[in-house]
Amino acid sequence: MPPYTIVYFPVRGRCEAMRMLLADQGQSWKEEVVTGEIWQKGPLKASCLYGQLPKFQDGDLTLYQSNAILRHLARTFGLYGKNxxxxxxxxxxxxxxxxxxxxxxxxxxxxxxxxxxxxxxxxxxxxxxxxxxxxxxxxxxxxxxxxxxxxxxxxxxxxxxxxxxxxxxxxxxxxxxxxxxxxxxxxPKIKAFLDSPEHVKRPINGNGKQ
Missing domain, CATH: 1.20.1050.10 (Glutathione S-transferase Yfyf (Class Pi); Chain A, domain 2)
Structure with a gap:
């Protein structure tokens, strides 16, 4: 099983940068797609630290806030500058x-x-x-x-x-x-990701505007 799991809506939104990062660094990850219907039911939202997604799993570590997730991955893969x-x-x-x-x-x-x-x-x-x-x-x-x-x-x-x-x-x-x-x-790995059906078919935003 991949060590990383992205829990998010079926859009690019605030997760496409972290997906690009993971792809470019040769990492695999699992997607848990949250539909509007699931979100509106309430229990998942109530369980999230700030009542919002994305939620990110790195093994036993659970993270929220997209920029905090990016910084965590940056420290993991040496993507935070040289000094x-x-x-x-x-x-x-x-x-x-x-x-x-x-x-x-x-x-x-x-x-x-x-x-x-x-x-x-x-x-x-x-x-x-x-x-x-x-x-x-x-x-x-x-x-x-x-x-x-x-x-x-x-x-x-x-x-x-x-x-x-x-x-x-x-x-x-x-x-x-x-x-x-x-x-x-x-x-090469960013190009492959951007050309992938997962990226191409995933809408940018949740309301059809772009």
Missing amino acids: QEEAALVDVVNDGVEDLRCKYVTLIYTNYEAGKNDYVKALPTHLKPFETLLSQNQGGQAFIVGDQISFADYNLLDLLLIHQVLDPGCLENFPLLTGYTKRLVAR
């Missing part, structure tokens, strides 16, 4: 990803029709910091921090991919982010 300085910068990137993801989730679930145009108009402002970070690291030709992949790269890649669905031209004015995305999706 304290790089680890701090990785956290800066990941917190920036979280800020934009929260804006995206708010749009998708509360204000999609009325808010999409304004969101897309403001998107370059939110993407520019990541372009800046890339420019400061080896001319943007490597990863977001240092010369090895980190958990923040998987989280940022997922964020960029879902925004390319929302607004296909969103990276046109960001050459470093464009090249970065192309490099990461070309990594």
Whole structure:
């Protein structure tokens, strides 16, 4: 049996970055898919620490909060920078990803029709910091921090991919982010994951908006 289990809804949502990470690191995992009907019954929700998913099992260790799960996996597989300085910068990137993801989730679930145009108009402002970070690291030709992949790269890649669905031209004015995305999706194990039926058939969000 795989040591890892992801308990989550049948969407990409907050788990696709950790799935990409596990796939790229050559790990297998089990999925426990929670339907809306199961969730609405209440017992599973009541059993979750914060009353929300994802829930993640690493053997006997049970974790909640998607970013805490990513950091746990990062420590496990050496994906947290090569020293304290790089680890701090990785956290800066990941917190920036979280800020934009929260804006995206708010749009998708509360204000999609009325808010999409304004969101897309403001998107370059939110993407520019990541372009800046890339420019400061080896001319943007490597990863977001240092010369090895980190958990923040998987989280940022997922964020960029879902925004390319929302607004296909969103990276046109960001050459470093464009090249970065192309490099990461070309990594053999990430490419295999992104091409897999499990990823392709899994909706991005739970309400059909994307």
